[in-house]
Amino acid sequence: MKWDDVGSQACSVARTMAVIGDRWTMLVLRNAFMGTRRFDHFQLQLSVTRHVLADRLKRLVDAGVFRKEAYQPNRYEYRLTEMGLGLYPVLLAITGWGDTWLDEGRGAPLIFQHKGCGQTMTPKMVCSECGESVTARDVIPMAGPGLQASRSAGSANPPAEKRASDAS
Amino acid sequence: MKWDDVGSQACSVARTMAVIGDRWTMLVLRNAFMGTRRFDHFQLQLSVTRHVLADRLKRLVDAGVFRKEAYQPNRYEYRLTEMGLGLYPVLLAITGWGDTWLDEGRGAPLIFQHKGCGQTMTPKMVCSECGESVTARDVIPMAGPGLQASRSAGSANPPAEKRASDAS
DNA sequence: TTGACAGGTTCCAATATAGAACTTAGATTC
DNA sequence: GAATCTAAGTTCTATATTGGAACCTGTCAA
Structure with a gap:
């Protein structure tokens, strides 16, 4: 199985890992929770390559974890949404x-x-x-409604976002 | 920075991600917590390639998360240690x-x-x-003993927790 | 003694990452 | 009002990691 298909499972761990399960993503979030918001600050603090950072930020924005907001024309901040703060x-x-x-x-x-x-x-x-x-x-894990629903629906679907408005 | 150097930072998030921050590792652990112990069972349940699974299990054993235990000559189970259960x-x-x-x-x-x-x-x-x-x-994060120790020891520098000055 | 089974390795092609240089558009300085 | 600076990316190449499949190697069971 390819990694990109992992998020389509009826499992909250798999779905969550599809969003944050990448090597650098939790470190990006760590710094975001410490107050970092801008591309270059993330890049300097993490020493991650710009290419990878750009990709991760984009994915997190697409997932609804960050909100990308212009603070000047063509300059952006990445701010945690409620969904992001939930992490x-x-x-x-x-x-x-x-x-x-x-x-x-x-x-x-x-x-x-x-x-x-x-x-x-x-x-x-x-x-x-x-x-x-x-x-x-x-704890005793037991089948929940989401499992039965996905079984009867028999399929895997793209994430339907409940989009969070802002935070912090 | 290469990923392999991430774990040397004086940051518990970085160190933890160096152990479990890989794409498949949390899914391996999910199944381990559900009772899976054997190589082939992990492989079938996760649909991860055998190569990658072997590598991840080895790393987790080396890190102390799993204990590898023979249940027959040349056949092994991977069982969570106390450290592993702590996850x-x-x-x-x-x-x-x-x-x-x-x-x-x-x-x-x-x-x-x-x-x-x-x-x-x-x-x-x-x-x-x-x-x-x-x-x-x-919560208010503050420097702890582990940070000071590593600073005076002069090891890998932790990212400066600078607050991004902001617009808006 | 033949075959199945568990637990891996090995191979190759496709994909992702590390590191560095380049681009772009608006802001700042001279 | 041109030259420079800055933030936020893209693009490039070499290297490393994955995905997929086949192969290997001891036990066990018939």
């Missing part, structure tokens, strides 16, 4: 895992202060219903 | 985003029952200290 838990989870398992004994490169309570926080994944921490051993 | 929040966050933004109006392909409370849950990222939901707007 923050993914970034936090990734950061949390890196902090736990890949810190080389030096502690976290970044720490996070929670505005709400003022404390230094670590991200924690909990059950929406009871608020308890969730690990792989605590 | 479950990442998978949940990815699933949650896909369910919210990419469901094509059909609802989630999979739903999750929480053993603890018996309810159908959605994953929720909260502050470890106060338990409140966390979004991008609720």
Whole structure:
């Protein structure tokens, strides 16, 4: 199977990876969440080639993660949409895992202060219903409506965007 | 910058992506969390080429995410280590985003029952200290011990977290 | 002892990436 | 009002990675 067909599966992981599963994309998003908005700033900060960066930004705009907005004629900013901001838990989870398992004994490169309570926080994944921490051993995955629908429809479709208006 | 150098940055996102940031890797992990353990099963379920699958499994074993264990002479299973199990929040966050933004109006392909409370849950990222939901707007990233250590050690420079000054 | 099976390797063509140079249009400086 | 600068890309070439298929190599089962 080619990578471009992965997103057509009835699986939220596959569909999400089709959008952000590329090697550089999460690093672009990391910097976007840190406030970066312009092509050259991304390019300098990431040291990714301009070619690849242009491609990734375009894909993310097409997917609805970024909004491309002119701040002058012919000059653009890439700003996270609500859909893009929704990726923050993914970034936090990734950061949390890196902090736990890949810190080389030096502690976290970044720490996070929670505005709400003022404390230094670590991200924690909990059950929406009871608020308890969730690990792989605590959940039972079961077929949901999207799976049955796609089975009976029997086909794969292009993403129908609910387009987000702006953010931040 | 070449991709292979990404993991040497003092950034937990970069380090984590160096391990799992590849196109197929999260799909391998998805299936591993669903119970898949053997080479041919991964290959059939994912439709990834054997060559790429072999490479990804090897990398994940080297990184400590999988343990390779003989269940017969010359036949192996790939089982998640504790480090690997620690990636479950990442998978949940990815699933949650896909369910919210990419469901094509059909609802989630999979739903999750929480053993603890018996309810159908959605994953929720909260502050470890106060338990409140966390979004991008609720946290202030600050330099942590791992960043200072790597700066004084003079290793690969982390991207400057400069705030883009903006228009509008 | 013959064949199937699991777990890979090897081969080649197609695609993607890294690095650098080039383009373009409006803004700034002289 | 021409020359320069700047941001945001494109284009180019060499190298690396993928996709697809065939091949190899030990066990196991009949």
